[in-house]
Amino acid sequence: MNSKQLQYFLVTVQKGSIAAAARELDIAQPAISQQLANLEREMSCALFDRSFKGVSLTAAGKMFEKHAKKLIDDINVAKMELQQLASNQQGTVRVGMLPSIGNVLSMSLIAQVSQWHPQLKLEISTGPSYAVKEWLQSNQVDIALTYEQEIEAGFMSLYPLIEEYMYLVVGVNDASAYYQLLKHRETICFWELSEFELLTPGPKDALGRLIDQYEHDTGVGLKHDKAYSGQLMTGLRQVIQGEGLMILPSAAMYHLEESKVVQSIKIIQPEMKRKVLAATNSNFAMTDAIVKMLAIIQEVTSKEQQVGHWRGNLVGQLVQDDAKLHVPGSVAI
Known part of the structure; x- marks a missing residue:
């Protein structure tokens, strides 16, 4: 049994037919049929009742579905944790931001990191606000620079930057x-x-x-x-x-x-x-690299505000002390 078989099984259950699953996965129908047949042989029981209308789960299939969902969830969590580990070991910090924020921060942030923090590697991704939020939630970025309209309770720790x-x-x-x-x-x-x-x-x-x-x-x-x-x-x-x-x-x-x-x-x-905030995913541990990058982002924000590129009022202050973050007024929700 492998993750591919589990994926094919769950998509087939969701779509109600092997043909529909093949279209969803953009894979040839015989390939899915073969993988499902291999899975049933390994489980020593039929997981689907097949008819000209499609497929439905047998009693054994319904039981197996619960285990398949849990296994896929566990695999996804393992992948995210391994990605996080690799990022931490390399000192890489992935920052997602909107184009409007990137326009004022990206070049200054890159210059600041290159000149004063060569041990850090900065990766910047830009996209619409809803995409940046999704990247943070799915652990595709470590820090999201976003607006108060995108605050979502349950997984964000927030550090206000500027209004x-x-x-x-x-x-x-x-x-x-x-x-x-x-x-x-x-x-x-x-x-x-x-x-x-x-x-x-x-x-x-x-x-x-x-x-x-x-x-x-x-x-x-x-x-x-x-x-x-x-x-x-x-x-x-x-x-x-x-x-x-x-x-x-x-x-x-x-x-x-x-x-x-x-x-x-x-x-x-x-x-x-409107308020602009830095957000991290509270479901993952803060690394020293992320802590340092948050402080750098605050410093660059302050400089851009002082020269008039980013007009508004600073609303947060990050203070770095031995790579530990103290954030007066920070909000964790």
């Missing part, structure tokens, strides 16, 4: 009606945003949920009809071309502001902001 301000972003384009209307503005009331076509992500994304929350709290409905790919850089290109406006933190577009291709207008009444 960032949100801005209306307009392309500096003389041919754009948006720019002509807004180029002299430094602030804009939230209700005024309802007058403009916005490029916004859907509610699956943390930013989409933040915008929904402010709409709900203020009673102001915004226009979300412009086609948006969900990709930050693509959206900013649309903004630069005058095809719409975006709501973003300075972290996502400060470099374009410095190049004078976009202008940011702070959103007020109410002031629009």
Whole structure:
């Protein structure tokens, strides 16, 4: 008996037929049939009743299903623990973050680690907020840099970093009606945003949920009809071309502001902001490498805030002492 046979067995049970399991696994049907037959011979009993309609479990099959699920769970846990062990031994820390956070932190973080912490190996992955949360939960990353909208009770230990301000972003384009209307503005009331076509992500994304929350709290409905790919850089290109406006933190577009291709207008009444946090998976032990990386992330966040790249208020302080982490105000949920 091997893990492949267990997987084929459980997928066949779930799908109700060998043909459906073959499609799900993208494997030839005879290969699955052969593996299931081998499994039944090893168990010395029939696990399935087969008919032209599909398959159903025998009494023995129902009993075996419980054991198969437990065995697969144990194998997956063993894989994750071994991956964690290998990562710890190599001093590797895997950090997942959103593109907007990566835009302000990635290069500075890489430089800081390379110059001052050569014993650490940093691996960065970027993706949408829901993907970063899934990576942390499945132990594909050690640290997730994410937003308060993605907090999930039960497995996260949280270390607040910054409460960032949100801005209306307009392309500096003389041919754009948006720019002509807004180029002299430094602030804009939230209700005024309802007058403009916005490029916004859907509610699956943390930013989409933040915008929904402010709409709900203020009673102001915004226009979300412009086609948006969900990709930050693509959206900013649309903004630069005058095809719409975006709501973003300075972290996502400060470099374009410095190049004078976009202008940011702070959103007020109410002031629009959100917390950014570092999160670890509380189901896994904290290594010295992870502790050090959390402190480095806090240090780089502070530097980027001080130079104005990441505008907002620092909300957490990590203090490192002999590779042990003391986090005033940290939250474990």
